[in-house]
Amino acid sequence: MSLHIREQVSLKPFNTFGIDVQARWFVEVESDEQVRQALAWAHEHQVALLPIGGGSNLLLTGDLDALVMRMASHGVQVLSDDGLQVVVEAQAGEPWHPFVQQTLAMGLAGLENLSLIPGTVGAAPMQNIGAYGVEIKDVFAGLTALDRQSGELCDFNLAQCGFGYRDSLFKREPGRWLILRVRFRLARAVQLHLDYGPVRQRLAEQGISEPTPSDVSAAICSIRREKLPDPAELGNAGSFFKNPVVPAALAEQIKADHADLVAYPQADGQVKLAAGWLIERAGWKGFREGDAGVHRLQSLVLVNYGSATGQQLQDLATRIQADIFARFGVQLEMEPNLY
16 A cells, blocks of 8 residues: 655645645555555655644644644454453544544443544544543553654553643653554443533433433533534634643632632642633633634633634734733643644
C-alpha cells in the first residue's frame, strides 16, 4: 500500500478551529506500514513530521513546512470477554464519539460520560481526556505506540502511561510516540457515574429514575450541545484552558474576595479552580475582536467566527492569561497544542 503525498494542502478541513493554513506536504495513513513509510519519507527529505487526528486539539498559527500525517486507520475489535468485563481495541484513526456510541450499542458501559468529545481514539490518551467525573485512565487497558526514535512497537500499561490531569507520558515526550491503537476495559455490569455536574439533574428532568449507560450518554450529549458550540458551525477546540490546580492558601485568598468561587479540594491538599469561572468573573465571556472571540455561553471556549487567524486566537488567549494572573494570581495553561 503506497503513500499518496500531496503538496500545498489547506488544513482548514482538518482542524476544528477551521484555521486556513497550508501544509507543505500532507498524507493520510491507514496502517502501521504506511506510518513507517511516512516516517521514512520525512527522514529522507529532511522535513519535520506532524501527526494529527481529528484536529480538535490544535491551534495552527501559520503555514507548516512539514509533512502533516493524518491518522486515518479504522477498526474496532473485542480482544477478551469474560462475561463481566470486555477489552475492546480501537485503531487510532477511529472518531471518538462514534466509537463511544458503538461500545454502548454493544451493551458495554464505561465510556458514556465521555460522549460527544471531539477528536479520535489515538488522541484521547495524549491528554487523558475526561468529562463528568470520568477520565481515560479509569477505563484504560493498554495501548500500542511506535517509538519514532527506535522504530519499535511498544505496548503500554496504565502505570507506564503516566496519566495525570489532562496529561500523559505521550504529551510530556512530544515527537517521540505515535499511538496506533488503544484498548479499553469496559463492563457489562452497570456502574454509572452520575454525581459530577448536572448529569443526575438532567436525567431527572427527563423522567429517568433508573438510567442505562445510553441514557447517561444522551443526557451528557444534550448538556454538551447546550454549553459548547458545534465545530461544524462555529470553529473551536472545546475547552481552551485547563482548570488550574493551586495551593490551598491561594484558593482561600481568592475566596475571601469572591465567596462564590468554584473550587474542588484535591487529595494532595491543593485546590482545583474552575477556569471558566475565573474567565467569566474577569469579564471575558462573550468578548469578540474581529473574528476571534470567547463563546457567549461558555467562557472556557475560544471561537473562530469565520476568518480569524491562529495568531489572533493565540493573542487573545495570551491576553486572557495575563488578565487572570493580574486579577487572581492564577496562571492558566492552554490545552490545545500550538503550531
